[in-house]
Amino acid sequence: MTDTALGRPLTVEEYARLAQARLPGATWHYFDGGAGTESTVEGNLAAFRRVRIRPRVLNDVSRCDLSTTILGDPVGAPLGVAPMAYHELACEEGELATVEAAGELRVPTVVGIFASRTFEDIAAHATGPLWLQLYWLHRRDVLERVVRRAEDAGFRALVLTVDTPRLGRRLREARHGFHLPPHITAPNLDGEVTGFLHERKDGSSALSRHADAFIDPSLSWSDLDWLRSRTRLPLVLKGVLTAEDAARAAEQGIDGLVVSNHGGRQLDGAAATMDALPDVVRAVAGRCPVFLDGGVRSGTDVLKALALGAQAVFLGRPVLWGLAANGEAGARHVLTLLRDELEDAMALSGCPSLASLTPERLDCERAAAARNDAHDDPPEGRR
Numbered sequence: 001m002t003d004t005a006l007g008r009p010l011t012v013e014e015y016a017r018l019a020q021a022r023l024p025g026a027t028w029h030y031f032d033g034g035a036g037t038e039s040t041v042e043g044n045l046a047a048f049r050r051v052r053i054r055p056r057v058l059n060d061v062s063r064c065d066l067s068t069t070i071l072g073d074p075v076g077a078p079l080g081v082a083p084m085a086y087h088e089l090a091c092e093e094g095e096l097a098t099v100e101a102a103g104e105l106r107v108p109t110v111v112g113i114f115a116s117r118t119f120e121d122i123a124a125h126a127t128g129p130l131w132l133q134l135y136w137l138h139r140r141d142v143l144e145r146v147v148r149r150a151e152d153a154g155f156r157a158l159v160l161t162v163d164t165p166r167l168g169r170r171l172r173e174a175r176h177g178f179h180l181p182p183h184i185t186a187p188n189l190d191g192e193v194t195g196f197l198h199e200r201k202d203g204s205s206a207l208s209r210h211a212d213a214f215i216d217p218s219l220s221w222s223d224l225d226w227l228r229s230r231t232r233l234p235l236v237l238k239g240v241l242t243a244e245d246a247a248r249a250a251e252q253g254i255d256g257l258v259v260s261n262h263g264g265r266q267l268d269g270a271a272a273t274m275d276a277l278p279d280v281v282r283a284v285a286g287r288c289p290v291f292l293d294g295g296v297r298s299g300t301d302v303l304k305a306l307a308l309g310a311q312a313v314f315l316g317r318p319v320l321w322g323l324a325a326n327g328e329a330g331a332r333h334v335l336t337l338l339r340d341e342l343e344d345a346m347a348l349s350g351c352p353s354l355a356s357l358t359p360e361r362l363d364c365e366r367a368a369a370a371r372n373d374a375h376d377d378p379p380e381g382r383r
């Protein structure tokens with residue numbers, strides 16, 4: 001039930017409050033928290049707030065078209081679900097509910113390697129595209145096996161998370177001695193890479209001990225060839241924040257980048273994703289699509305990221321809030337709110353198509369720089 005005393009939630013933020021009221025405290029803090037002082041969590045939100053929109057008028061917005069393609073697949077909106085571990089922490093159906101919700105809007109879901117349901121079950125419930133997120137495990141044989149299983153289950157892309165050689169210092173998780181309840185597991189790892197997850201230790205997060213044991217921090221550019229030689233799926237890197245890394249990834253023929261700071265959960269003090277986006281877009285220069293996640297809470301946030309060159313945005317915590325508030329229906333409503341708000345924002349800023357979302361629609365320093373670039377070097381139909 002999503003109804004509050006005031007009726008059905010009207011904003012994504014209202015879902016946060018519902019989720020907070022329903023979840024056990026430790027789970028809420030695991031979802032909500034970030035690394036260190038959480039300055040990057042707040043920075044992601046503040047960066048959106050700083051950008052103002054320059055609405056144009058008299059531009060026939062009787063129909064606003066949100067449909068596009070993402071990595072070649074047709075989608076209903078330039079949105080997707082970011083990879084997050086253990087959706088069963090939010091609701092009993094876990095990732096099954098998530099992909100059903102995303103399928104209703106025909107948007108992609110990035111399923112985490114630490115999903116709490118099997119890839120096969122998730123695929124059986126999905127109608128939208130599925131991508132698989134990977135952490136670079138010491139156990140390369142396990143990695144190879146999950147990639148094969150995802151391919152066999154019809155997944156459409158791999159997303160390698162590159163900002164997590166170890167977990168960030170998440171103080172809320174440590175304070176709550178966060179660990180998984182016994183019934184929530186990582187079934188895709190077949191009991192092989194699952195140590196520590198259920199062990200409580202005061203002052204320490206079980207997930208952090210798990211990551212220290214099983215994620216290989218030696219991951220380097222040269223390792224990407226190993227992964228690419230073992231899959232026919234496109235490879236996306238998640239967690240790029242600089243022009244230098246973006247250019248290098250594009251040179252190596254990476255199929256997509258997610259500008260992400262992991263929702264402020266990794267390096268406290270890392271740049272806000274909206275601040276990093278223009279540099280990444282410029283460095284990539286159209287060689288692969290650029291996506292963004294972190295702090296997207298409204299349709300106007302989506303519009304701003306698209307106008308600065310993101311091809312789509314991915315949603316993290318808001319989807320968990322929807323799941324926690326009302327399972328599949330809650331996640332579906334969160335995604336629907338964002339889609340509908342984006343459509344409103346497009347109409348009200350005089351943008352009938354996604355292609356009309358350009359830096360000229362924004363008033364901020366970064367957009368001014370992007371506008372100057374565009375004048376130096378005319379764009380070749382970004383979408």
Ligand SMILES: Cc1cc2nc3c(=O)[nH]c(=O)nc-3n(C[C@H](O)[C@H](O)[C@H](O)COP(=O)(O)O)c2cc1C
Nearest residue numbers: 031082083084085112161262263293294295316317
């Ligand atoms: C509870 C939680 C679990 C997450 N688990 C993963 C994960 O397993 N792999 C990953 O690459 N990112 C993970 N992330 C990060 C998200 O993919 C995404 O980068 C971030 O949540 C986006 O920011 P937002 O929550 O402000 O939308 C997680 C985020 C949260 C909140």
Ligand SMILES: CC(C)CC(=O)C(=O)O
Nearest residue numbers: 085114167207211262265
């Ligand atoms: C299990 C964790 C490694 C998942 C994660 O990336 C996160 O909590 O941010």
